[in-house]
Amino acid sequence: MHDDLRERQRQPLLIVISGPSGVGKDSVLQNMRARDLPFHFVVTATTRPKRPDEVDGIDYFFISQDEFVKMIEQDELLEHAIVYGDNKGIPKQQVRQALASGKDVVMRIDVQGAETIRNICPEALLIFLSTRTEEELVKRLKTRRTETPESLELRLATVRHEMESVEQFDYYVINADNQLDATVDTIQAIIHAELQRTHPRQVVL
Amino acid sequence: MHDDLRERQRQPLLIVISGPSGVGKDSVLQNMRARDLPFHFVVTATTRPKRPDEVDGIDYFFISQDEFVKMIEQDELLEHAIVYGDNKGIPKQQVRQALASGKDVVMRIDVQGAETIRNICPEALLIFLSTRTEEELVKRLKTRRTETPESLELRLATVRHEMESVEQFDYYVINADNQLDATVDTIQAIIHAELQRTHPRQVVL
Numbered sequence: 001m002h003d004d005l006r007e008r009q010r011q012p013l014l015i016v017i018s019g020p021s022g023v024g025k026d027s028v029l030q031n032m033r034a035r036d037l038p039f040h041f042v043v044t045a046t047t048r049p050k051r052p053d054e055v056d057g058i059d060y061f062f063i064s065q066d067e068f069v070k071m072i073e074q075d076e077l078l079e080h081a082i083v084y085g086d087n088k089g090i091p092k093q094q095v096r097q098a099l100a101s102g103k104d105v106v107m108r109i110d111v112q113g114a115e116t117i118r119n120i121c122p123e124a125l126l127i128f129l130s131t132r133t134e135e136e137l138v139k140r141l142k143t144r145r146t147e148t149p150e151s152l153e154l155r156l157a158t159v160r161h162e163m164e165s166v167e168q169f170d171y172y173v174i175n176a177d178n179q180l181d182a183t184v185d186t187i188q189a190i191i192h193a194e195l196q197r198t199h200p201r202q203v204v205l
Numbered sequence: 206m207h208d209d210l211r212e213r214q215r216q217p218l219l220i221v222i223s224g225p226s227g228v229g230k231d232s233v234l235q236n237m238r239a240r241d242l243p244f245h246f247v248v249t250a251t252t253r254p255k256r257p258d259e260v261d262g263i264d265y266f267f268i269s270q271d272e273f274v275k276m277i278e279q280d281e282l283l284e285h286a287i288v289y290g291d292n293k294g295i296p297k298q299q300v301r302q303a304l305a306s307g308k309d310v311v312m313r314i315d316v317q318g319a320e321t322i323r324n325i326c327p328e329a330l331l332i333f334l335s336t337r338t339e340e341e342l343v344k345r346l347k348t349r350r351t352e353t354p355e356s357l358e359l360r361l362a363t364v365r366h367e368m369e370s371v372e373q374f375d376y377y378v379i380n381a382d383n384q385l386d387a388t389v390d391t392i393q394a395i396i397h398a399e400l401q402r403t404h405p406r407q408v409v410l
Contacts, residue, residue, distance in 0.1 A: 005335050005342070005364075006371060128403065130210050137210070163210060171401040172211065186401060193398035196376040196391060198333065 011200045013104040014095070014121055015039070015191060018114035019129030020159040021084065022141040024175045024183075025108040026059070028129065031184045032106065033058075040098035042107035045071060048086030061091075078205075079109065079116045084151070088113075096205060104191065111162040118168060123201040125194055127187060128169040132176055134159070216405045218309040219300070219326055220244070220396060223319035224334030225364040226289065227346040229380045229388075230313040231264070233334065236389045237311065238263075245303035247312035250276060253291030266296075283410075284314065284321045289356070293318075301410060309396065316367040323373060328406040330399055332392060333374040337381055339364070 017025055033041055045061040047068050056062045063071075068087045071077050080089030090107060098105045109117065117124050131137045137159060141152055166172060171190055175183040194201070222230055238246055250266040252273050261267045268276075273292045276282055285294030295312060303310045314322065322329050336342045342364060346357055371377060376395055380388040399406070 004338055005368060006377065133209055159210075166211060166403060169403050171398070172403045173401050186397065189394040190398040190401060192391065193376070193395040196378050196395060198371060198374050198377045 012099050012102055014124040014203045015106045016114050016117050016124055016126045017108040018111050020162050021155050022137055023129045023131055027180055028184060029108050031180050039106045040103040042095055044088055044090055046086060046088045079113050081113050083110050111165050121205050123203050126169040127171045127173055128166050129173055129175045132174050217304050217307055219329040219408045220311045221319050221322050221329055221331045222313040223316050225367050226360050227342050228334045228336055232385055233389060234313050236385050244311045245308040247300055249293055249295055251293045284318050286318050288315050316370050326410050328408050331374040332376045332378055333371050334378055334380045337379050
C-alpha cells in the first residue's frame with residue numbers, strides 16, 4: 001500500500017516457553033492450544049511415556065529410543081536433551097516450515113534447551129515461567145505421583161541452578177497456583193506487544 | 206519474601222503516548238482514564254483554548270500565556286513546546302511525585318517532545334500512535350472545524366517530518382478508524398508485557 005504512513009515489516013516470532021520442571025509448561029501449552037490463536041505449536045519428539053491426558057502427534061510425538069537416535073544421526077533435531085532420563089528434541093524441519101509460512105511459532109523446552117535456542121537464534125523471544133516461591137514448586141512436583149524423594153531433591157537442585165539463567169530470558173512470568181488463564185493472558189499480551197515493536201525481531205534459523 | 210524464587214525489582218514506568226497531531230492522542234488518553242487503571246495520568250499545562258468536552262485540571266491545566274511564561278522561568282516544566290501556536294508543558298514536580306509514589310506514569314506529548322523525554326530519560330517507554338494511511342489522518346484533521354487549508358498543509362508537512370522519528374520509539378501502534386478500544390487494549394498489553402521484562406526499565410528523572 002503506497003500511501004501507508006509506515007511499511008510494517010511483519011516477521012514471524014519464535015516464541016520459547018521455558019522454566020523449571022513442574023512449573024506448568026505443558027498445561028500452559030494445552031491452554032494456549034485450546035484458544036483460537038494463529039500460532040504453530042511445535043510438536044516435540046520425546047521418548048518419555050505418554051501421560052493419560054496426552055495425545056500422540058498433538059502434545060508430543062511419542063517415539064522409541066531407536067527412532068530418537070535415528071533422528072539425531074540424520075540431523076533432524078534443532079535441539080535435543082536428556083531431561084530426567086527421557087529424551088526430548090525439537091524437529092528442525094517443522095519449525096523452519098512454520099516460520100517460512102509466516103506463522104509465529106511457539107515451542108516449550110527446558111531451560112538449558114532455551115539457552116541453546118538463544119545461541120542458535122539470538123532474536124528468539126524467550127519466556128521464563130516460574131512459580132512465586134520454591135514451596136509452590138515443591139507442592140506441584142509432589143502431586144505428580146511419579147516423584148520419589150530422591151528425584152524431588154534432584155529436581156530442586158536443578159531448579160536452583162536454572163534460576164541462574166533467568167537473566168538470559170526476555171520475560172519472567174509467574175504461573176501462580178490456579179491462575180493458568182491469567183498466565184496465558186499474560187503470554188498473549190507479551191506476544192501482542194512484541195508485534196507492535198518499532199524494531200521487530202529478525203528471526204533467522 | 207525470603208523464599209521467592211526471584212526477587213522482582215518493580216520499577217514504575219514512564220509511558221509516553223505520542224504521534225502526529227490528529228492521530229487521536231487525546232481520545233486515547235480519555236479512554237484510558239475511563240478504565241480502572243492504576244496509573245498516574247499527567248495533566249499537561251496548555252495555553253490552547255479548552256474544547257467543549259474537556260475539563261480543566263483533568264484533561265489539561267488551561268492556563269494563560271503569562272502563567273505559562275512564569276512556569277518556564279521557575280523551571281517547573283520537564284519539557285515544553287509551542288505546538289501550532291499553543292504552548293504545552295509537562296509539570297516536572299507532578300511527574301516526579303507520581304514516580305516516587307511507585308505509580309506508573311502516563312503522559313501524552315507531541316513527537317518532538319517525546320524525543321526530548323527520551324533524551325532526559327532514556328528508559329522511558331515510548332509509544333508512537335499512527336493512522337494506517339495519510340488519507341485517514343487528513344480525514345480526521347478535516348473533521349476538526351478549526352482546520353483551514355493552510356493549517357492542514359502545515360500539519361501534513363509536519364507529519365511527514367515526524368514519521369522520520371518513528372525509529373526512536375519502542376512501539377508503533379495503529380489507531381485505526383473506529384477502533385479506539387482496540388488501540389487502548391494494545392497499549393494495555395504493551396504495558397502489561399513491559400512489567401514482565403526480565404530486565405525492567407530503570408526510570409531516572
